[in-house]
Amino acid sequence: xxxxxxxxxxxxxxxxxxxxxxxxxxVHLAPGDPFSTTLDSVSINPSVKAAWRAAYGLDRPLLEQxxxxxxxxxxxxxxxxxxxxxxxxxxxxxxxxxxxxxMGTALVLSFVIGIGVGSWxxxxxxxxxxxxxxxxxxVVASLPEFWLAAVLLLVFAYRFRxxxxxxxxxxxxxDSLSPAGRLLDxxxxxxxxxxxxSLLGSAxxxxxxxxxxxxxxxxxxxxxxRAKGVTDRLxxxxxxxxxxxxxxxxxxxxxxxxxxGGAVFVEQVFxxxxxxxxxxxxxxxxDYQVVIGATIMGAxxxxxxxxxxxxxxxxxxxxxxxx
Amino acid sequence: xxxxxxxxxxxxxxxxxASPWRSALATLARDRSAMAGxxxxxxxxxxxxxxxxxxxxxxxxxxxxxxxKYLPPTLAHPFGTDQLSRDVLSRxxxxxxxxxxxxFLGVAVAVTVGTGYGAIAGYLGGKLDGFxxxxxxxxxxxxxxxxxIAVATLWNGLELAGLVLLLGLxxxxxxxxxxxxxxxxxxxxxxxxxxxxxxxxxxxxxxxxILPQVVSPVLVAATLAIGNVIVMEAGLxxxxxxxxxxxxxxxxxVYDGRDVAAAWWISIxxxxxxxxxxxxxxxxxxxxxxxxxxxxxxxR
Numbered sequence: 001x002x003x004x005x006x007x008x009x010x011x012x013x014x015x016x017x018x019x020x021x022x023x024x025x026x027v028h029l030a031p032g033d034p035f036s037t038t039l040d041s042v043s044i045n046p047s048v049k050a051a052w053r054a055a056y057g058l059d060r061p062l063l064e065q066x067x068x069x070x071x072x073x074x075x076x077x078x079x080x081x082x083x084x085x086x087x088x089x090x091x092x093x094x095x096x097x098x099x100x101x102x103m104g105t106a107l108v109l110s111f112v113i114g115i116g117v118g119s120w121x122x123x124x125x126x127x128x129x130x131x132x133x134x135x136x137x138x139v140v141a142s143l144p145e146f147w148l149a150a151v152l153l154l155v156f157a158y159r160f161r162x163x164x165x166x167x168x169x170x171x172x173x174x175d176s177l178s179p180a181g182r183l184l185d186x187x188x189x190x191x192x193x194x195x196x197x198s199l200l201g202s203a204x205x206x207x208x209x210x211x212x213x214x215x216x217x218x219x220x221x222x223x224x225x226r227a228k229g230v231t232d233r234l235x236x237x238x239x240x241x242x243x244x245x246x247x248x249x250x251x252x253x254x255x256x257x258x259x260x261g262g263a264v265f266v267e268q269v270f271x272x273x274x275x276x277x278x279x280x281x282x283x284x285x286x287d288y289q290v291v292i293g294a295t296i297m298g299a300x301x302x303x304x305x306x307x308x309x310x311x312x313x314x315x316x317x318x319x320x321x322x323x
Numbered sequence: 324x325x326x327x328x329x330x331x332x333x334x335x336x337x338x339x340x341a342s343p344w345r346s347a348l349a350t351l352a353r354d355r356s357a358m359a360g361x362x363x364x365x366x367x368x369x370x371x372x373x374x375x376x377x378x379x380x381x382x383x384x385x386x387x388x389x390x391x392k393y394l395p396p397t398l399a400h401p402f403g404t405d406q407l408s409r410d411v412l413s414r415x416x417x418x419x420x421x422x423x424x425x426x427f428l429g430v431a432v433a434v435t436v437g438t439g440y441g442a443i444a445g446y447l448g449g450k451l452d453g454f455x456x457x458x459x460x461x462x463x464x465x466x467x468x469x470x471x472i473a474v475a476t477l478w479n480g481l482e483l484a485g486l487v488l489l490l491g492l493x494x495x496x497x498x499x500x501x502x503x504x505x506x507x508x509x510x511x512x513x514x515x516x517x518x519x520x521x522x523x524x525x526x527x528x529x530x531x532x533i534l535p536q537v538v539s540p541v542l543v544a545a546t547l548a549i550g551n552v553i554v555m556e557a558g559l560x561x562x563x564x565x566x567x568x569x570x571x572x573x574x575x576x577v578y579d580g581r582d583v584a585a586a587w588w589i590s591i592x593x594x595x596x597x598x599x600x601x602x603x604x605x606x607x608x609x610x611x612x613x614x615x616x617x618x619x620x621x622x623r
Contacts, residue, residue: 011460018461023473030477142601144554146561147577147594154587261468265558279469280562283476291473295465302464 001314001321008310012303016296023295024069027288028062069292079289088289091278092297098168099274103263103301105190106197107252113198114205115241115248121206122213122244123236133206140203145262149196149269156192163192166271193270197262201255208251212244219243246317253309256302275301347539350614357610363603371419380410382417383569393586402592405579411589414576415596421572422600425487426552432491433552434545437498438537444499445506446529456503462496471555475564486565490552501544502537509533539615543608550604557597573597 053059060068072079078088117137121130157165164170170185177185216222217240225239226232264276271277275294282290314320351357370377391408402411444455470493475481481489509515515532523532553573559565560574568575573593580589 011457014457015461015464018458019465022461022465026473027477030474138605139598139602142550142598142605144557144594144597144601146558147590147597150577150581150590151594154590257463257466261466264466264468264472265562268562276469280472280476283473286477295469295473298466298469299461299464302466306464 008307012307015303016299019299020073020296023292024066027291078293081287081290088293091290092293095273095275095278096297098272099263102193102272102274103259105194106201109198110201110205113202115209118206118209119213119241121210125214137203137206140199143200145196145200146265146269149266152192152196153269164189168273193266193272196266209248212247213240216240216243249309249313249316253306256305260298260301347614351610354610354613356606360603360606367419367600370416371423374416374420378413378416380413382409382413385409396588403586403588405589411592414571415592418571418573418576421566421570422553425556426549428487429490429494429552430545430548432488433494433548434498434541437495438502438541441499441502442506442529442534445503446510459496459499467493471559472564475559480567483570490556494548494552498544501540505537505540506533509536543612543615546604546608546611550601553600554597
């Protein structure tokens with residue numbers, strides 16, 4: 001187990017290194033640089049621009065910039081943000097918790113709902129309820145996340161003003177609220193973005209979970225349990241579900257890139273100040289350090305999440321632990 | 324005499340379903356939801372091809388942007404009009420050309436690149452395979468949306484061809500992994516060893532003996548990918564980074580309707596077109612998987 005973990009960590013580090021190099025390459029291959037876009041319209045003396053480029057080392061050969069970037073990165077230093085004051089890591093540190101909150105909530109909700117609905121369906125496979133739920137989850141899984149986000153925004157924030165339309169907290173009121181009020185304020189802001197992601201996520205997980213349970217239910221040990229006189233409910237929850245959870249937990253690790261991608265769209269629609277919104281703004285301004293940092297953070301989230309999913313897999317499945 | 328009777332079945336009577344492709348097709352034809360998906364997609368393709376004859380109005384005509392804008396759905400305009408008094412239904416019909424062709428071509432690029440890359444890695448194996456797959460792991464761990472937004476903004480204002488290329492070049496990672504796994508197991512097949520013993524070249528072995536085994540799983544993956552890419556392109560366009568005017572995809576229509584307080588029908592119609600298409604694609608992909616799975620995919 002320890003060796004497995006060590007290999008997994010080394011693999012993860014290699015993946016992050018490659019992702020960092022790729023984003024560096026991508027940013028520097030693109031036409032223009034931070035000082036050519038936003039400031040083109042303003043008449044600035046070319047020599048001033050050249051001095052700025054020199055100050056940030058952008059006039060050096062690409063290979064030299066790359067090695068300096070790697071050296072800085074190894075010390076955990078991304079360099080200054082070109083767009084906002086302070087280092088790029090500060091901008092990232094502000095955004096990452098918001099994205100984690102959104103993704104974490106969505107992940108938990110979609111797995112709880114998805115496993116629940118999928119198991120409920122598998123327990124009565126072929127019935128009218130199963131087919132109805134199957135059709136609903138098929139349709140929901142086909143909804144584009146940005147569109148669902150926009151529709152929820154329209155219905156619940158504009159038409160019926162049940163939930164706020166944007167942000168993490170109420171910018172005006174939040175600080176003057178009581179602790180309980182602040183929590184409620186946060187939850188109210190979280191509701192629609194998290195609902196969008198978890199609706200979509202739970203639909204595909206339900207489909208997956210139903211299939212996984214239907215694979216397990218015809219097996220011999222289930223028949224044995226039934227023959228011993230174990231009730232249907234207990235067979236399902238104690239015997240079948242434990243085994244059917246294994247493929248679903250594998251899915252957990254695999255679904256992270258999709259979830260993060262969905263979060264990028266949802267953050268845009270709900271003005272949620274997370275990684276996706278930061279990245280989009282940084283791309284526009286060609287804020288190299290923040291762009292690279294956001295890409296690396298995205299890869300780190302996916303890699304770490306994948307390792308956690310593997311550990312969880314080992315925790316539920318003794319066969320994996322034995323290896 | 325029996326021998327003079329015309330040989331209707333030919334030398335190889337396939338009534339028993341001898342060919343795996345035939346029996347897969349027969350299974351698919353019996354799958355009602357897959358056929359419904361296929362029918363919807365075929366209808367969409369016909370509408371896209373015949374757009375100028377089907378659309379009730381010119382999708383770019385702005386008859387009167389003061390009195391005819393934001394008209395709610397009526398018989399004359401089944402999906403209403405937008406902020407520039409254009410007929411939304413006509414825009415959706417013409418938008419299908421952009422949405423469908425961008426997705427189809429993007430997936431074609433992705434499948435080609437992914438199959439080539441995966442086949443090389445799986446066939447050659449060893450250290451090169453290890454390195455090539457690490458690169459794919461890294462590419463897969465960066466969310467695709469982030470890559471798309473990055474390239475679309477850094478190379479400001481992509482033409483349609485550029486967008487197709489971008490969607491293709493960010494879409495092959497998964498395909499390459501799938502192909503590599505399949506090639507890796509096909510490489511060990513006895514008939515491949517036999518072909519090698521007979522002196523077949525690597526190219527011949529790869530093209531004639533190994534790649535045919537990859538076709539059906541890749542077909543399923545490609546079908547699913549088309550649905551995905553339609554949505555991604557629409558999302559990118561919705562954020563103002565994908566298809567740009569004067570071209571318009573379904574994503575542009577959802578974007579046009581972003582002022583939902585003024586007119587809900589624009590966004591809803593554009594989104595409905597997306598949902599119906601993706602649903603049809605998913606139904607077809609499910610059916611294809613069922614029909615091809617038992618015979619072609621290696622057992623898990």
